[in-house]
Amino acid sequence: MTHFLEVGSMREELGEIVELAKHLRRLLAVTPDQRLRIERDRIAQGDITTIGEEIQVAVTELVERAEELAGFLDRFESNPVIYTGPGSTQEVMALLARLVALGKEAGEKL
Numbered sequence: 001m002t003h004f005l006e007v008g009s010m011r012e013e014l015g016e017i018v019e020l021a022k023h024l025r026r027l028l029a030v031t032p033d034q035r036l037r038i039e040r041d042r043i044a045q046g047d048i049t050t051i052g053e054e055i056q057v058a059v060t061e062l063v064e065r066a067e068e069l070a071g072f073l074d075r076f077e078s079n080p081v082i083y084t085g086p087g088s089t090q091e092v093m094a095l096l097a098r099l100v101a102l103g104k105e106a107g108e109k110l
Contacts, residue, residue: 010069013069017065017066021062027054035051
């Protein structure tokens with residue numbers, strides 16, 4: 001059993017937040033003429049969502065996702081540390097697990 005947390009899930013969540021922010025940026029860059037054409041095309045396809053509504057949904061989701069990630073990080077007793085030295089993640093985690101075990105053994109002998 002390991003008590004180390006890989007940052008893959010956080011990286012994935014941040015990636016999704018970035019994509020959502022990019023989508024929002026694209027929506028905000030739409031000119032009034034483009035907005036009218038897009039909304040007319042949507043209505044013709046049976047979708048009555050306006051660009052303004054889509055922006056509101058994107059902003060709400062962006063805030064919620066960022067707050068969730070911040071809340072996740074706040075639950076740690078300390079800030080997560082990311083090791084950037086030599087060795088794979090698995091090698092470093094195994095080394096740290098051995099060091100913790102050795103520390104426990106030494107503590108029990110005292």
